[in-house]
Amino acid sequence: MNAPLGENPQELTGKNVVDAEGTKVGSVQQIYRDDATDRPEWITVRTGLFGMKETFVPLAGARRVGDECQVPYTKDQIKDAPRIDADGHLEPGEEERLYRHYGIARPGTAPSGTVPGRTTAAGAGMGTAGAAGAPGMRPPEERRRERTESRPLAGAGAGAMSRGRDTDARAKEQNPEMIISEEHVELGTEAHEAGRARLRKHVTTEEVHRTVPVSHDEAHLVREKISDEERRTGRTGQHKLGDGEVEVTLYEEQAVVRKESVPVERIRLETERVTEQQEVNTEVHREEVEFDDGKATGRRGRRNRGGPGPERGGMGPERGR
Template sequence: MITREQIPTVLDHPVYDSAGKKIGDARHVFFDEVSGQPEWVSVKTGLFGTSESFVPIHDATVVEDHLEVPYLKNKVKEAPNVDVDAGGHLSEQEERRLYEFYGVDWEAAWRQTQPDAKKAAGRPTDEAMTRSEEQMRVGTERRETGRARLRKYVVTEEQQRTVPVRHEEVRVEREPVTEANREEAMSGPEISEAEHEVTLHAERPVVETKAEPVERVRLTTDERVEEETVKGKVRKERIEADTDENDRRS
């Protein structure tokens, strides 16, 4: 349990759960009006600290500049919402709900302290009244709106190319016997049979394919900023003075 002297170290400082995770910041400390000991601490949770959860403080400890409570963060955030009256008191019914939620023996606590009401002691009070206002804070959250993917597949298309091809044909050449070629013409037998064979060649088109890299494709995202108007309701306290001065004048 923390002492009254440690309250300035607790208020507006972080509150951590039993696993070392930050729950939020301490907002108020509530005292038992019989024993005068701190009994509850309210913790600002949620986005921008818009929610407030109550946590028992009797088993809490102050470590350096923060408060550690023996409960998990999710447990604290799921604590029932309770109403604090204008004087900063917790009613018996509200306190019973909190005791039951945290598994604290209500009957034992009642016998020890007889808590008729708990008074908030966020800071030393004086004769002035504090007026508070709710402030609307607007933030953004990132959420998934869709997915895009690259998919590669193969298609086959017909292509046409023209390529020259060559082939050999037989052509018979005849030349008369002259003095220049007579010796070659007379080198064989006078009358005989003979054959001479020539091999013919022809070219034909040959198709060959080879994969070549031609392009690199990737997915990127571009961020666009648009203006959106959001509305919310905030509560403000007003302070008016009621006097009987007018009655005395009449």
């Protein structure tokens, strides 16, 4: 590796992974170790729009940058890596596909395959790397023997396995192949704050006009003659000629205003969810293949998207995705 990852690479579990340009790719989920050397060789990175996909990334050339793990590959290259089940054993053929995709050579000391090395998905417990025979570990010979016993082959044995690998290598040299990738669109929704609704109240003043009946006393002069009967009987009393004065109290009503606050209406704020259709436009990229049959006519063909099979032009079978 270009830079050390520390004595315990399993501490990378759950750390963010960034590509060669510093762009976040995902987070480390599992660490795969070599069968024989017990050295960490691969990590799986959780990628995708909803984080449901785990992609294998080689640890060769990886280094720590702060709390992140930086790998010397681009984000697109990692996302386009071959899809391999991250819950089982990494077979030699699968490992070869990964090496070809990332354009790196298989280490000369690498055995035929790797197994998950005492690591699980993020958040699970992990053992500590150490010498064979330590608690929670098995010697490389025992792991290879267990793998061989659980996966018997025709003509089982080291020689038969070696011959099978040589045959596969010769077949690949005679029938070169390449992986064709394309982008798939994954659509989803995210909730974002679009605004805030508030309910306020404030006091306003308005003029009110009402008519109120009011009364008051008014004084006016009333003349009434005294009859002869009243004079004879003396009911008017004895009156002497002279000045005099009398007064009367006058009353009036005035309008009085009295105000009080009374509840008149209840108002509340409610929300409802409205669903509408929105058109989403994006661009996707895919790889196309052109081939030249090498003849003087220069006849060419293109990838047949209908599925794997021979291409017109005599090139032979091309594997689909």
